[in-house]
Amino acid sequence: MTQNLLGRTVMVVPTYNEASNLAWIVARLRKAQPDVHVLVVDDGSPDGTGKIADELAESDDHVHVLHRTEKAGLGAAYVHGFKVALEQGYDVIGEMDADGSHQPEQLQRLIDALAAGADLVIGSRWVPGGSIVNWPKSREALSRGGNLYVRLLLGIRVKDATAGFRLFRRSTLETIDLDTVRSTGYVFQTDMAYRTLSHGMSVVEVPIDFIERQRGDSKMSKDVATESLKLITRWGLAERRDRLRRRFSGSRHA
Structure with missing residues (x-):
């Protein structure tokens, strides 16, 4: 398969109270991409998700x-x-949710785009061919509006900067310098896309079908989305100030 040409690949799957989903989504991923490794990062889930992850790893x-x-x-x-993952020597490092919203059967689309030369590939809901399933109109409007705001404020062309189904080249994460990343919530996705572009690397979006979780509770809320937009606004305004300063400084020395 294509990932053999790219080297060793691992999907990082963060979990918190995903006991009803983890074994199911890992099984699908392992079937769809038998050569791809899975790294579950559990944040002390009280529902036993960590124990399920350990059992999967044992087998x-x-x-x-x-x-x-x-x-x-x-x-x-x-x-x-x-x-x-970098310490363990993986060449391709991906990310996906544990709740079934990202389809492991569509991971090959991201792999093919990375093999074609991208530095970061995003599985996108908002490019032609992408779709959402079982979302209320309010949630769709929030996501579309938030991504439009990101594009306008940060000056990037990524249609789905908030998406969490991704593949990075090892060199991309090394260039970004993970030690300087401070974003902790959902704004992290926008941060990583913006950093990739800011370093002159390429971001490619491929269409995916995003299916709303059927089991367990979503971690997204209006408060989380609002906080993310506040941080993005702060970044965007700071970036524009820096551009004006550079332009003003350049004109003074012209």
Whole structure:
């Protein structure tokens, strides 16, 4: 398969109270991509998710587990998982949710785009061919509006900067410098896409079908979305100030 040409691949899967979903989604991923490893990062789930992850790892040498003692945010879990994956020598490092919203059967689309030369591939809901299933109109409007706001404020062309189904080249994460990443919530996804583009690397979006979870509770809320938009606004305004300063400085020395 294509991933053999790219090298060793691992999907980082953060979990918090996903006991009803984890074994199911890992089984689907392992069937769809037998060569791909899975790294579960559990933030001390009280529902037994960590124990399920350990059992999966005991029976499958392609499944690995990191246990964290507290729920410190999605971004923190991903950064921890990414760092461990880099230390373990993986060439391609991906991310996906444990709740079934990201379809493992569509991972090959991301792999093919990375093999074609992208530095970061995003499985996108908002490019032609992408779709959402079982979302209320209010949730769709929030996501579409939030991504439009991101594009306008940060000046990027990514249609789905908030999406969490992704593949990074090892070199991309090394260039970004994970030690400087401080975003912890859902804004982490936008942060990583923006950092990739800011370093002159390429971001490619491929269409996916995003299916709303059927089991367990969503971690997304209006409060989480609002906080993410506040942080993005802060970044965007800071970036525009820096651009004006550089332009003003350049004109003074012209």
